[in-house]
Amino acid sequence: MIEGLNPALILIIGALLVPLFPQPWRRVYVIALPLVSMLQLVLHPFGTFAEASMYDVTLETFRIDNLSFIFGLIFHIAAVLGVIYAIHDDDPIHPTAGLIYAGAAIGAAFAGDLITLFVYWELTAASSVFLIWARRTESAFKAGMRYLVIQIGSGVILLAGVVLHYRETGFISFNEMNLESIGGKLIFLAFGIKCAFPFLHNWLQDSYPEATASGTVLLSAFTTKLAVYALARGYAGTDMLIWIGALMTAFPIFFAVIENDLRRVLAYSLNNQLGFMVVAVGIGTPLALNGAAAHAFCHILYKALLFMSMGAVLLRTGTCKGSELGGLYKSMPFTTVCCIIGAASISAFPLFSGFVSKSMIVSAVAGEHLTFVWLMLIFASAGVFHHSGIKIPYFAFFAHDSGIRCEEAPLSMRVAMGISAALCIGIGVFPGALYAILPYPVDYVPYTAAHVITQLQLLMYSALAFTVMMLWKIYPPELRSTNLDTDWLYRKGATEALLPVTALASQTTKDLFTTLAKLKEKTLGLFEKTVGPGAWLSRSVDSSGMVALTMGSLLVFLLLYLL
Template sequence: MIAELPPGLILIVGALLIPLLRPHLRPYLMLALPVAALVQLLTLPAGLHAQVDILGHSLVFLRIDGLSFVFGLIFLIAAVLNVIYGWHEDDPVQQVSGLVYAGAAVGAVFVGDLVSLFVFWELTAIASVFLIWASRTERAYRAGMRYLLVQIGSGVILLAGVILHYRATGSIAFDRLELTGLPTALILFAFGIKCAFPLLHNWLQDAYPEATVVGTVILSAFTTKLAAYALARSFAGTDMLIWIGAIMAVFPIVYAVIENDLRRVMAYILNNQLGFMVVGVGIGTPLALNGVAALAFCGILYKALLFMCLGAVLFRAGSARASDLGGLWKSMPWTTGFCIVGGASISAVPLFAGFIAKSMVLAAVAEGGHWIVWLVLLAASAGVFHQTGLRIPYAAFFARNPEIRCREAPLNMLAAMGITSLLCIAIGVYPAMLYAVLPYQVDFAVYTASHVVTQLQLLAFAALAFSILLRHRVYPQDVPSINLDSDWIYRRLLPAFVDVYRDGLRMMRFRAIARAQVRLNRFIAAVYRHHGPQGVLARTWPVGSTVLWVAVLLCVTLVFYYIE
């Protein structure tokens, strides 16, 4: 039974033991857990393991194949790097929630049925929100509540889709799904929320920058990549995803340009990178899916590296806002170098990891004849280089701000950034080490003259444009500001609608009270008219009239008596 133990379960169960240890012993257990899970994964054979039969249905907790292996592998590598990066932290909330979150993501990758997927899907949401709340600020609490609402909502929609899918087909298998009706549409919608589809994305930019220094790095690795895996597993070849991904790749660049908080800039770029993956899923060919897996693998590394660098800046300088930073290369030279490596990797500079992965997706797009999408992705690549390869290093480390002086990042942070940088360079220099773990056999030569020259031309023109805009002060200035995109709906539109609705209810209440007051006054006047001192019923009647009416009533009574 131990031989079939799911790697994610090792992290989840082990994380519950962390509070029982002394603070100085916790990091060692935290490091041992993902290492043990990684060893467990590498020793497991391909196939279905850890199956449980319940009510005539088989729940598969461990399915090892090409697609799940590469995602599980990078998730566990990221968990190891996260532990090293957060070695200095002595917060049991972050320590436990970080490992449970990673374990839930790993568990979700290896399940073979939709019911188990739902369980781990919701566990990732519940565990990860504590990384946001660990900042212990009012902004973090509110952002965490919004994040939790969105993530739990995604799980509820997923559950509804699974139930309807089971009623329609009798199957709960987590495999290829056809988008033919409401059940699979709900499942796709749930995946899209977690993958930050357009107009469903702002939970990412809202919540990630409010997390702790370590928490943001952890968050960048799992949630959205789990959604990308779910899409690749279930909806590969769905044409509509090509255009959804193209939109995802472009629109975040616009907001990143005007954003002042560099961690929020990275959140937008993360959204952009997801767009490339979604395009690859939509194409659905082996080359495209290899590109998706490669982009997820490399993306987790270089995005984590950039978040690590910005986290180190925030940890030492006290801010991650571009308007507050600059000139840190003298105080933090190692962090500066690692940030440049991360920027080069995500910008797909040749000999760095991003070039290996993005080239596969772009080649798959070109092979499919989607030339408009290819041009869109090419433009988006230039925008990424603008923001991560040029702007972030310049704003944080080279802009003129002589007032900032601080110490270099702690040794454990430097170690995590150094290992991640080496992996980014190693994959870029020797791509065969990545190709060996991709889900399909790789027949793709990345270092061809056309690929390299095209990419270098793109990067050169992007750098030239950035320099010209910066020199002539045309590039948007980094100033303290708050920018809204789709969150305008719930920050501005919905409150305005609620105010109008509330004012309408108040007006209706006033009118109802006024009408009731008028009617009450009329009733009182009528009562007074009949029963008041001058009313009809209050008058003094003559004795003769009274005798007459008594006689009339007596006669009527006698008539009825004799009739009966």
């Protein structure tokens, strides 16, 4: 352990060296790097380090405390699992971009001031887009561009907010802020974009399913949970977050039910899970903030596990569409089991990780007597089981046999899935280890008879509802389709609404060029007339006349002289 050395720098600088290593050394290096960085974090004492002065502000580039530690730790675990998952792939883009991205997210979590936060905030955007482009398809390229515009845009709004905040308060440190000033509002908006708030959310469902199998696993871990951390750091206890979060838990599940691309279904459920964390941050009590941090921790693991299982399906079958899949449990039994463990965890089954973290949030909401919000969260809990817990494994691995026969996932993927699944169960069975690293002292017992029975009632009757609707053929079948979401606004709506403007602009440009062309013709014509070939200024005149004239004048001169 080197005191004051930020693990983010180990990852970012180390990642730049990845392409220099030949195989098989690169495999060893990319796994060792986040492990070394994680060791540096775990052994490092708490406090503020690596301070630097810039003009008259002090930057605290490495602040490690109760809240940032747990996020730094889970980001490291996600980085290790992400690189193991992709180790079979020789493409150096994944480990390079992935580890820079992880390093940037960790750096942002440890940022003690808003300038440092901004720098790492933008680096997460710039590095992560390569995980989308690595798919190397036309649609991935376009989705990556849309993703980049929105992510960098969030950073620009953050910077504007930081500048105004500094002018209004004179402070640059990253601590509690409020929504009263314009600066505070802009920073909140920047966080909200990355956190996929309702109506700002659609970059997530648009881009994540376009990334590579390994890319989505890494993408799912960092950006949005960094935003949750940033909200917990800056806006804990902001009432508005309770309602934003409650809406976030509910609306994505409707889209998830009708979505055909199973990785997009997972992206919607990711959005729904973020809602639980945002509600908890909005409540802002120690129990709620513990719940938010614990849920972020568990969520990163089970969401990565679910994306890993769907990534394995994508790799082996070439598609992730529910309408094309089915019956894969015969070909990919290990992946099936891992997917079901991830599904049980996200659904918060007792003995799985989601249960010990989500129940903290629901208890915190109940403790505040927020009846309507509580009803929404219970509904969202049932809904997430319905679409992530049942729909994902059912349509991929069971349902009707699609006839696809493929190999089981490669060893690297199975190892990563196996570790993630073990962690999901481990946390669910022994929540004490997780509770020990939460930001506040924990006085909470997840396994009471009431918690377990009510949760099982909720889940099993949701499963019953699914079964009844499948048997009676009420459940909407998986169809090859695109569902409109807010991205329609900028992908279709805006381009069509602006059609007159763009048409006018293109006509004006055309006119301008025609005029320019005419002007050019005229100028050239004039040029041609004066200095062009054969024009009077460039005409070549026979020199014999000149010689004769000279001779003649000499003769005249001579004659005159002689006379």
